[in-house]
Amino acid sequence: MNTNSEHQCDVLVIGSGAAGLSLALRVAPHGKVIVLSKGPRNEGSTYYAQGGIAAVFDEEDSVESHIEDTLIAGAGICEKDAVSFITKNAKECVQWLIDGGVPFDLDENDKSEHPRHHLTREGGHSHRRILHAADATGMAMQTNLQDNVNNHPNIHFLERYNALDLITEDRIGGDAKKVVGAYIWNRNQEHVESVRAKFVVLATGGASKVYQYTSNPDVSSGDGIAMAWRSGCRVANLEFNQFHPTCLFHPEARNFLLTEALRGEGAYLKRPDGSRFMPDFDQRGELAPRDIVARAIDYEMKRLGADCMYLDISHKPADFIEKHFPTINMRLLDLGIDMTKEPIPIVPAAHYTCGGVMVNQQGQTDLANLYAVGEVTYTGLHGANRLASNSLLECVVYAWSAAKDIIANFDEVKLPPALPYWDESQVTNSDEEVILQHNWHELRLFMWDYMGIVRTDKRLERALRRIQLLQQETHEYYSHFRVSNNLLELRNLLQVAELMVRCAMTRKESRGLHYTLDYPEQLENSGPTILEPEKFRTSNPLF
Numbered sequence: 026m027n028t029n030s031e032h033q034c035d036v037l038v039i040g041s042g043a044a045g046l047s048l049a050l051r052v053a054p055h056g057k058v059i060v061l062s063k064g065p066r067n068e069g070s071t072y073y074a075q076g077g078i079a080a081v082f083d084e085e086d087s088v089e090s091h092i093e094d095t096l097i098a099g100a101g102i103c104e105k106d107a108v109s110f111i112t113k114n115a116k117e118c119v120q121w122l123i124d125g126g127v128p129f130d131l132d133e134n135d136k137s138e139h140p141r142h143h144l145t146r147e148g149g150h151s152h153r154r155i156l157h158a159a160d161a162t163g164m165a166m167q168t169n170l171q172d173n174v175n176n177h178p179n180i181h182f183l184e185r186y187n188a189l190d191l192i193t194e195d196r197i198g199g200d201a202k203k204v205v206g207a208y209i210w211n212r213n214q215e216h217v218e219s220v221r222a223k224f225v226v227l228a229t230g231g232a233s234k235v236y237q238y239t240s241n242p243d244v245s246s247g248d249g250i251a252m253a254w255r256s257g258c259r260v261a262n263l264e265f266n267q268f269h270p271t272c273l274f275h276p277e278a279r280n281f282l283l284t285e286a287l288r289g290e291g292a293y294l295k296r297p298d299g300s301r302f303m304p305d306f307d308q309r310g311e312l313a314p315r316d317i318v319a320r321a322i323d324y325e326m327k328r329l330g331a332d333c334m335y336l337d338i339s340h341k342p343a344d345f346i347e348k349h350f351p352t353i354n355m356r357l358l359d360l361g362i363d364m365t366k367e368p369i370p371i372v373p374a375a376h377y378t379c380g381g382v383m384v385n386q387q388g389q390t391d392l393a394n395l396y397a398v399g400e401v402t403y404t405g406l407h408g409a410n411r412l413a414s415n416s417l418l419e420c421v422v423y424a425w426s427a428a429k430d431i432i433a434n435f436d437e438v439k440l441p442p443a444l445p446y447w448d449e450s451q452v453t454n455s456d457e458e459v460i461l462q463h464n465w466h467e468l469r470l471f472m473w474d475y476m477g478i479v480r481t482d483k484r485l486e487r488a489l490r491r492i493q494l495l496q497q498e499t500h501e502y503y504s505h506f507r508v509s510n511n512l513l514e515l516r517n518l519l520q521v522a523e524l525m526v527r528c529a530m531t532r533k534e535s536r537g538l539h540y541t542l543d544y545p546e547q548l549e550n551s552g553p554t555i556l557e558p559e560k561f562r563t564s565n566p567l568f
């Protein structure tokens with residue numbers, strides 16, 4: 026038994042991105058909230074979002090058109106009710122952000138007393154409907170939400186704490202399908218504590234760190250998906266990983282993203298010889314959805330044996346580029362690339378996890394009192410591919426709907442009694458961290474090679490075999506040694522990698538982001554891939 030401290034609150038929010046902070050602010054007037062962040066509190070995908078957030082604000086645009094664009098991008102398997110729910114509530118939820126002080130850009134051509142917001146257009150959208158704060162929308166949102174959270178007396182922040190596993194009521198003699206708290210690892214003091222709560226919310230973001238190349242920050246290791254699965258929640262559509270087509274290819278910049286808005290504003294994709302290639306693949310050219318663009322780049326790179334392709338906006342006036350893309354321009358200038366004069370080298374990189382923990386429209390998971398919001402979830406919005414700028418929107422709409430449901434049940438759900446302490450009596454300090462480092466690298470590399478943009482049955486089988494081997498080693502390690510960040514993340518990434526590969530193996534067709542050479546055609550009838558934990562308990566001894 027070790028040092029044990031227990032926290033208690035009404036709502037435990039695991040994750041401090043757009044989803045977690047929005048939900049925390051919505052429920053805070055009703056009770057005590059604890060927000061957990063694994064790293065520094067602003068570190069998550071939200072902070073790095075560049076392009077913006079989609080919502081119908083223009084009179085010439087319509088919710089129907091937003092629905093249609095989302096359904097087209099989703100390649101026929103979006104849940105129509107979810108798409109309609111999110112797009113219909115988009116304007117009100119984005120207005121909540123505006124009212125809270127998020128400084129979205131205004132339209133400088135509108136000289137009226139209350140100027141409209143400037144709306145930009147991105148690939149797959151048939152109208153200008155993206156609100157943005159120059160090219161650093163996520164930073165503006167994260168900073169503003171964080172300021173509001175910091176000023177709220179009911180919200181307590183636990184920074185540099187990893188949620189390790191959920192605690193279900195059977196641990197205190199109750200229902201295995203009811204969540205009563207979580208074990209959390211205090212990274213500063215390196216010991217495990219617990220939180221008991223009436224409601225627990227997973228807002229842990231995506232799992233793109235499972236891939237060698239990713240636009241995501243280090244915290245995107247799929248922890249929420251793995252924790253929910255281990256506790257008995259269903260997951261869905263994890264074969265659909267979006268690869269952002271245009272990440273900077275530069276040895277000194279780790280996958281710096283070049284926003285979709287560059288192509289929206291007229292940038293061309295070019296081969297090393299300067300010729301355009303997108304018109305050969307899709308009549309929408311550079312504005313085709315991301316999966317088509319990423320595959321076209323992958324195809325051209327493989328065909329030509331090139332290390333990268335190029336994104337070129339230098340035909341636009343320099344002052345236009347500097348004004349619309351100030352952050353990107355500055356970063357590139359630091360690296361010696363002048364985007365106003367020359368093309369930018371790019372490669373695709375893992376960017377967004379379309380699937381995740383299954384939730385209903387109130388953000389409820391399969392377990393009582395456990396909610397999930399944001400990129401960690403499968404809501405049905407994205408189908409087989411995410412439409413650009415719909416994900417920040419999904420975060421704020423589901424934060425609103427889940428918060429509403431939590432508030433409605435606030436008095437009915439009681440704070441659970443004291444929880445059992447974390448037992449560390451059987452473990453010692455790790456003797457060989459090198460195993461973890463090695464397994465980390467191995468996992469990310471073979472996921473890139475075998476479960477990447479183009480798949481085959483053989484590649485998936487290879488990936489699964491390797492995952493199972495690494496799971497075995499990591500499981501042994503987990504049983505014998507004290508936890509560390511590397512160990513916790515590796516354990517979760519292996520779990521999510523397994524779920525991704527199993528989803529991919531189940532889908533015998535190519536659709537949206539899932540492309541396999543063995544089944545290149547799209548089936549006439551298809552739906553989401555749903556995995557149920559009960560079905561795997563017997564087949565996987567490590568579960």
Ligand SMILES: Cc1cc2nc3c(=O)[nH]c(=O)nc-3n(C[C@H](O)[C@H](O)[C@H](O)COP(=O)(O)OP(=O)(O)OC[C@H]3O[C@@H](n4cnc5c(N)ncnc54)[C@H](O)[C@@H]3O)c2cc1C
Nearest residue numbers: 040041042044063069070071076077188230399400414417
């Ligand atoms: C470079 C980039 C650009 C993007 N651009 C756009 C865009 O323009 N428009 C758009 O709509 N979407 C964009 N996206 C996607 C979008 O940013 C994300 O989908 C969204 O921000 C996810 O928000 P979230 O709150 O769900 O998770 P995140 O913002 O990723 O936050 C996750 C939080 O969970 C915490 N966490 C994770 N695991 C644990 C754990 N075990 N214990 C405790 N805390 C944990 C992290 O510390 C973090 O605080 C972009 C993504 C990237 C990476």
